[in-house]
Amino acid sequence: MKIGSIENPKILFFTPYYKQNRGNSTTAKRLVEGFKMWDVTVRVFAYEEDHWDADWEAYFNKADIYHALHLKRFATWFKQYPHLELRKPYILTTGGTDVNEDLKNNAAALLINSVADESCGITVFNDDGKNKIVEAYPALVDRIYVIAQSVYLPTHQGHSSEIQQITGYPKFLLPAGLRPIKDVFYLWDGLTKIRSRWPDLVFTIVGPVLDEEVYKEVKQREKENKWFQYIEEIPLEQMRELYWQADIVLNTSISEGQPSAILEAMSLGKLVAVRNNSGNASIIQDDETGLLFESPKQFHDKVSLLLQSEEKQVELMNKAQIYVNKYHSLEEEMNLYLQVYTHCLAKVYS
Template sequence: MHILFFAPYFNQPRGNSTTIKRIVHYLQQQSISTSVIPYLEDDNWNYPDADLFHILHATRFIQWAEEKSFRLNRPYVVTMGGTDINLDLQESIDEEMLTFLNNANYITVFTEDAKEKVEKLSAKWMDKTVVIPQGIWLPWSISTRKEEFSPRILLPAGLRPVKDVLHILPALDRLIYEYPNMSFTILGANLDNDVYREVQKEAGQRKWMNYAGVVPYEVMKIWYDQSQIVINTSQSEGQSLALMEAMAIGRPVIARANEANRDLIRHEQTGWLYETMDRFAEGVHSIVENVSLREKVVHQAKEWVTEHYSAEKEADSYLNLYKHL
């Protein structure tokens, strides 16, 4: 069996890149032949003969395929993430997209909430829509040293409006008076120049805030190692790999209470959820001041994600779909 993947990115450090590299890695461990076309990385890619196609990100692929006059001549699986489900397909679905999804052999999504949103788009897709959660792939180990919490807060997120990376600044502006050694680092690609300029402006006004730019996943170890709290501020999510990774390596997480984050985190059981600045601040206080609760939550989170978000199970689930095509 030879599977040809179409993913927006593979070589550039993006969330999509991590996803496709992980799936390919674990499929290849099962002796499955794979090839990848990173269709938004403009180059002369080789198009091998394949038994089936697996396409990541429906809306971007449709645009690319139209520009390149690419014809789908194999059975195909479509995996739709947060941008597809929560943004692009909420605006409108044209005839080309309807045909593309109607003809897909399977549609996969990361969460039950995403599946419900697909049903609202078209109930007839339900029989072929499958929930396959993302798996955790950690190519490095992280220290478990005990130390006083400053705290050092890390936000891994690309700079675009939906990530809302400056959302918690009002809370942090208050917390700095209680924790004068606090630091706040945003880590991710510049995907929107307006957001980038606003981040640079705000960081320039705060000594404790830093935008560190983009970091390839393979060398994220140092950032996770230095972090003490990992946060997510997104207005909507597909399924946050950064939160899952943080939970797996033993870092406490605070996440905005969007639908995907509520699916992933149980408040004060596997992490902290917030809807207001006060609730965010309460989460920081709880993590820093209540050591026994912090250690309990971190332990439970690590067990939870290890059990429910296995990269091996993820690859097995996709392989099971492929075998039915």
């Protein structure tokens, strides 16, 4: 496939994580799957997991274009190799933390600008992300592209017995890495109150350990409360089966870029209830495709009403699935990325 003026370009894709099941790796795996539509050569370097060596450096010099995920993390890693120069066109894709949190820190903002300044395109998941970058770096406005995430949820090929079983009703599932910004116990009081009416309620968190203090709290609460359980990181391929078991999928993050897990759950027609932040609000229309809540009390009130109406549950599930299928398809996402790649390669190699 010819992109810009390059026939079958060679892409070097940088991501913080590719093996560990977290938001960045989900984004990376989805985009790599999308690149297959283009018939291009792509290699993935997970700079928080892999070791940079002569082989990678050779491909770095040979590649036609670079694509890096997460601005601050990439800038921090790249700074360790001062002999490397980004002489080829390169695209940056933001996550959530780099835009919502890192830009608040002057040192981090300067670090981000060190790689953003010479990029040929910066992609963000929603308008809020674009506005935050423009506010920090007004000169970058013409190179920012809004590309919503799509859903990539591969099917598990093993036995169903490998999947953790969840029993009870209602079953609340929170997919989240254990770190402070995910605020995994934000809804604890609200869930406890709901249990007074639905005593078989269960609350499950699934995700990798990213902060030891949060992990300690998780294990302590699991020990003290039979209705709460923690499932350590599982492969993306097993998440589909876990979603199917859940009655309501949650997001409690203080800030978000655009939550892959919520889109995945919606694509399967699951009920979702999410904290009202810019990333969540970019994909959830309150009381139409899911529930947005401002506080644990509001969560309790809205979910309690929802659990009493099977008709409303079916309505939200159907609308959520229709919305994701229409606005978050991999084909549409890759068509938009193709425009960015075409612009970057045409601009430099014309």
